[in-house]
Amino acid sequence: MRLYAEQVKLLYANLPLGVAAGLLNALILAFVQRSVISPAVLAVWLGAIVVLSASRFAQAQAYRRAAPAPHEVGRWGFWYTVGAGLSGAIWGSAGVLLFPADLAHQTFVIFVLAGMTAGGVVVFSAHIWTAYVFFMPTLLPLTVRLFVEGHDTHLAMGAMSMLFFLLMVVTARRMYETTLTSLKLRFENTDLVAYLEKEKEATENLNRELVKEINARARIDEGLRESEGRVRAVVDNVLDGIITVNEDGTLESMNPAAERLFGYARDEAIGRHFKMLMPEAEREEYNDYLGAHLNVGDGKMIGFGLEVTGQRSDGTIFPMELGVSRMQIGRRQLFIGMVRDITQRKEVEHMKNQFIAAVSHELRTPLTSMQGSLSLLAEGVGGDLPERGQSLLTIARNNVERLVRLVNDILDVNDIQSGRIRLHLRPVDLTALVERAVDANRAQAAERGVRLALRNGPGAARVQADGERLLRVLQHLLSNAVKFSPARGAVEIEVRRVDAAIRVSVTDRGPGIPEEFRERIFQAFSKAPSDNAPSQDGAGLGLGLARAVVELHGGRIGYTSEPGAGTHFFFELPQWQDKPVPVSAGR
Structure with missing residues (x-):
């Protein structure tokens, strides 16, 4: 129920912008088609858009004021889906009612409906069935109309419309799955933060008790033993692995989390060189790393958040995050290492990269088709266009090129964040x-x-x-x-x-x-x-x-x-x- 409530919240968050964009597109479409479609038909169709847009905007405001609890969102989700279906039906009727005889205006209708469908992929990504309810009535009437026309060009465009419909369904499904995964991870993170806050409070309470007990005891040795026991309990129960290494690189201690992480029992590991926890091909590098830190003259954290590679007792390799600090005990120096398995984080990053690659492919495919179709029209394949048609065609080509640049910018951002970008100097x-x-x-x-x-x-x-x-x-x-x-x-x-x-x-x-x-x-x-x-x-x-x-x-x-x-x-x-x-x- 909490997950569905968040999905509905995302849908209503996107609703005002989606309604505004749809209304603007409707006005542009009506303006362009005014010379080829009956004014009465245009007025009825545009009036339906305006009435529905006003009601959906009012619905969004009502949802914001109501701020429903998770168990109350069912009817809000239902009426949102109903509104999406009505919107799709009205837009789908444009493929029949506003479909004129000349190819240029037909192409513009197809372009607008394709754009509304592509926009719906983002707007309805939080709930897949709402996306389906919008897609089908939006594109299917147009597809049927194109096949009914019977000309080769219309048959080809009808086939392309079906292909575009399938691509939008696949893209919407992938975005929905990604959104769902993101929401689940967010809830898990929220629960984890609450758990950690609770554990933090427990640890702070434990520390306060330690101070009280140490101050209350007359014999310092007994207080120190009790304090050591409590600290050991904390170390043994933390989620991160903790190891200590001496100046020679020999392991001197390992907490249970580190035992579980590397697959070694404490008695197997203590007394051996810490290189046993690293892949064989990288062990010399870790020798140099320890030697370099011996020249650091303070006890602060000398390496934290380092992403390195570890090796378990069974030989499996895994990514881990390493933090290293140094402390002085008498004349001895010890290195304390905190290690954390980041396999899951790496998998999430990989999923993000796969998602961006998939989205770029799914967007580039229809954009490339649209660019090609518009270029053919510009070259006169569909016949000579009037001056107004040429102007509209130029606007369409410029907007498609803008979308291509936007996709390229998004890919560049991802390449920069992942370190894959290369300069040709x-x-x-x-x-x-x-x-x-x-x-x-x-x-x-x-x-x-x-x-x-x-x-x-x-x-x-x-x-x-x-x-x-x-x-x-x-x-x-x-x-x-x-x-x-x-x-x-x-x-x-x-x-x-x-x-x-x-x-x-x-x-x-x-x-x-x-x-x-x-x-x-x-x-x-x-x-x-x-x-x-x-x-x-x-x-x-x-x-x-x-x-x-x-x-x-x-x-x-x-x-x-x-x-x-x-x-x-x-x-x-x-x-x-x-x-x-x-x-x-x-x-």
Whole structure:
């Protein structure tokens, strides 16, 4: 019941945005089809959308005010699914009622319905049956209509619609399973935190009792023995393995958790070198590790959160997290190691990577098909299009390309986080690269009535870099500056030398960055609110990617901003010389 309540909560959290997006798409579709569909039909269909959208929005507000308990969410989930089914039915009717005779408007209807279905994959990912209830009435009427038309083109599009339907079902199922797994893990983590808090309180109570008993006893030796017993009880019952090693690398103690972790009984392990707990191929490396730490002159933690490889008594290899501290007992030095099996965490990370790879494939496949279809239309395969049709086709192609860029950005974020990104470094003229980026963004700036002003730079400014990666950094910065600039404003771009580095700066005269947003400006999916840039414009990945790429080049990125006066972004890279400064080509 708790899991289902959380699923319903996620559905209602996504409802206002989904309703708004659906209403906007309905208005766009009605506007485009107004010349080829009866006004009465359009009015009835659009009126149904508006009425349903208003009722679903009111339903979302009612759910938020009610804040139902887990045992009360059943009817909320039922009515949500009913609303999703009605929404799908109304959108599905567009495939019949708003399906005109000319191919261009037919294609636009197909495009809108495909987009609504793809959006439903995300909106309904928390509950698979709700997704099915929305998908089927949305796409099946269109598919039937295409087959009924009987022409080869329509038959092919009908087959593609069926394939797209199946792909959306598979994608929704995978996202649902991932969401379900995430929710279960979250509940398990919550329970684990509560358990640990309880254990922490018990341990603190135990420590207080130890202090009271030690102070109460007259004989120090008896108090020390009791204290040692209590500490031993804690060590023997903690979940992490604890071992102690002397200066020679010999194991001197091992708690029960470490025995279970490595599969050795205490008597088998004590007195042997700790290398027995490591894979044979890596044992010399661990010798060097211990020798290096012997030169550290304090007793603080000298290695924590290190991900290393362990080996059990039966020879199996497993990933573990290692923390090492050193303590001085008289003239002896001992190393205390805390070890934790992180196999499950690695499996979760692997599942995340598989999920991102699957999503990218499932999104790229229909996007590639859509790109190809739109390109064929642009080349005249479906016949000559009127000027209005060409304009709509251009809008559609631009939005598909935007989606492709978004998928690529998400994959780049994942590659950076997992350390798989690689840079192809070579000497690059940064001034020429900036000019190229400015030229590529002039059209976007012109559409918003913004002028791009490139100041005269220092001539050739060469850096050791991956040119294509840096070009994307520049495009993100320029796109943001244009987006937040007022109409008839200007964006200034400058390249100059700063000591031994080359600095590129982009300055706009927009509203500036809100104070409360600045701490998370470089976080993924973070977007600053602005009247000049609607919140839905962009995914909020650009600045995070820009910072990661600049830092991988050995540079730094930053900004200054003043409310109402604009924002100044800049990044600096080491200037290229005959012997270039080494930079990281990957994490």
